[in-house]
Amino acid sequence: MSAMSAWSRTTLCALTAVGTLTAVISAFWGFSRRARRLDVTSLLDLSRIVVVDSEAACNEVVEGLLGPERPAVVGLDCEWANSPSLRGNKSGGGKSGDVARTKVDLLQLATLDRAVLVRLRKMRGKFPKKLEEMIENKSILKVGVAVCEDAVRLQNDYGVRVGGCLDLRHIATRCRYSWWTGGGTVIERASGLQSLAATVLGVALEKSFRVRCSNWRAEFLTDKQVMYAANDAYVAVKIFERLMSWDNGRELWKDGIGAYETVIDVPFKYISKKLNKNKKGCKPLKPKASSYATRHSPLYDNCQLEAPNGILLCTCDRRKIDWYLKRSLAEIVCEDPPTARLNFEPSGVPDESRKYYLANKLNVYVVCGKDNSYLRKNVVPHEYRKYFPADMKNHRSHDVLLLCTDCHRLSDYHDGLLRQKLAADYRAPVSGSQAARQSRNPQLVRVRSAANALMQKKHRLPQQRKTNLESVLKDHYDVEEISEDLLKESASMDANKTLDEEYVSHGEMVIAAAKAQGKLKDFERMWRQHFLDTMHPQYLPAYWSVTHNQ
Structure with a gap:
């Protein structure tokens, strides 16, 4: 009994210690998460956010947004209201039975120190001239998640062509740090702005449904709406800056498009369709x-081929050495590494420009x-x-x-x-x-497959299967019997049709x-x-x- 009591006391103490440790870790984690959320809300305070609702005010603010010393990069995002009254109205952008969206109500732009919220629906259909010039300028990068899709909405709604859009997920895919996703690319886990903010910046970006789906056409925006909208664009710029430092891409941050020219104005869905294998999450496509x-x-055998005077001509694979040996054009002079010496003078000897072909790989x-x-x-x-x-x-x-x-x-x-x-x-x-140039003809493919099966597996096929395959050929050629010549001709026929x-x-x-x-x-x-x-x-x-x- 005493031994059992001692064991019980020991177990109880251990469980108590584990419980205490768990509580401490939970408390620390909760504090950490709260701290990170507080950190996000302080990214941009109201003093650094400008809301404009007139063309004149917008032109004035936008003109000073990108000064001569500022990098030509802005975060861009859009907000709009969903209207249940537009169900099935194709002009509203929705499908039949869906809640359709209205025109873009709010355009958010941000640099590293401030943000501008442009209330487009307050401007009675007039798109500010300075704003249009800026967003159409391809030398000014507009970064964000799904920013190319936002550009399409702005073009459809207001007829402006947004140029220089760079989806952050293109850069995240390139960075590929194994400590993010266990050896895969960052995009396998961080597919949205909220995920990228958590992964790249280490902050939990608040995405309240009540704010996200609030009335962006209201007479006055609430402080929560202003902070939410401004930080969406601002966080995009911060993510861009961080990814650039990870990708050794400061040249792009300072000088413009640079190495990412091939993905400018290219929607990310080009790759995401391949990665989104199932509805439960983004998993890498096997x-x-x-x-x-x-x-x-191995690709490189690192065999050596020498001239008669012993000068190295190149490193090559074993097949090349064997080719010379088979024709008595060379003889083996060393086994490790395998080295063959030619018994005739080559047309030339390697110069300085051919060092690549002399080195082992x-x-x-x-x-x-x-x-x-x-x-x-x-x-x-x-x-x-x-x-x-x-x-x-x-x-x-x-x-x-x-x-x-x-x-x-x-x-x-x-x-x-x-x-x-x-x-x-x-x-x-x-x-x-x-x-x-060509397309497969399904009928000819079927005939050729049937002929090949009958030729190669005739004696192993069940009788019913054999009868069905023979019917394919008889129907195609409209014959009663299938000759051996017809079978061979069908098996080797070209099933392509020229377009x-x-x-x-x-x-x-x-x-x-x-x-x-x-x-x-x-x-x-x-x-x-x-x-x-x-x-x-x-x-x-x-x-x-x-x-x-x-």
Whole structure:
């Protein structure tokens, strides 16, 4: 009994200690959360917020918003009222049965020290001239979450074209800090302004439903409405500033668009549709097995090929060495590393510009440095390089690097944005009715599949399945019996149908235009610099260069 009593007392003390510790942690966490909320409400006080409801007042305030010493970046957001009376009214922007929105009532702009709230519905349909000039100026970045969608609303409602919009989620995707999301990108967890504020700034942004859905068309806005609206735009600028410091992007903060030019005025939904796999939350899309073909062997064998006098000509893979050996054009002079010496004089010896091909290369991912599998990345996409002249194609290996699957996905995403920009610049559509020379003919595909099944698996197919497949062929050719020749012809038929004999692909159009402008080398350099700017590789092979073969 005494032993049991001692055990009970010990257990009770332990439970009491755990309970006390839990209470302390809960109290600290609660205090921390309250402190962070208080911190947010003090981001901008009413003294640094200007509300304007006339064209003259707006022009005066906006003109002084961006002085000569201020960075050309503003936070932008919009508020509008939802009107149940406009259910099903398409002009109100809603679908049948929905609560439709009215025109944008409030436009919020913010810099790092103040905010301006423009009550557009108070101006009787007149959009302030100075305000229009500012938001149409593409050299002034407008940052926020879903800011491109807000730009569309302003254009639809007031006919102004907002330029220079940058969705913060594009930058957050690029920053990719593992301590945020366990190795994924920040966007997998922080998809809205509130989430980004918590992740990037460490603050809990209040998003009260009562304020968010309040009457933004009221005669006078309450202090809570003013603070809510101003901080939405202000927090966007603060997030932008913080992300820039994480991304080593101070050049952009000081000098303008810079490395993010490819995502200016590009809605973030381009990638979010791929990431939002289910309704429960944003989870990273797991690539299909066929999406990325990983190598089972290293990309670099680091074999060496020498001239007869022992001068190193290049490092290469084992297949190249075997090619020379099989034709008795070389002999092995060393096994580690495998080295073959030519028995004839080569046409030339490498000069200073070919150092890249002489150096050994590590089989590691160039971004994260891991080496658990081998996935190749074409820095200059194949759809463009295949139209390069022969002398530029010969240096293709320089632009084939190793990436992990996650980095490959992120790089492909950024490549897609640049591809969209090239499509607009060169009027070369990437997709759509003009972007496909051929289309699959479903009926011919069915006939060919049936013929292949009958040829390859005829003796293993159930009788009913065999009869059904034979019926497909008989119906298509309108015959009673299927000959062996007909079966072979069907199995090898072309199931494509030509849509446009004069079709020119996106890549061919872009390269033709760049060649006509004498800018093929610039085009190649652009893609290499794009890879550096978007992926920040830390483990590039020695002598890898943006200006290689230039």
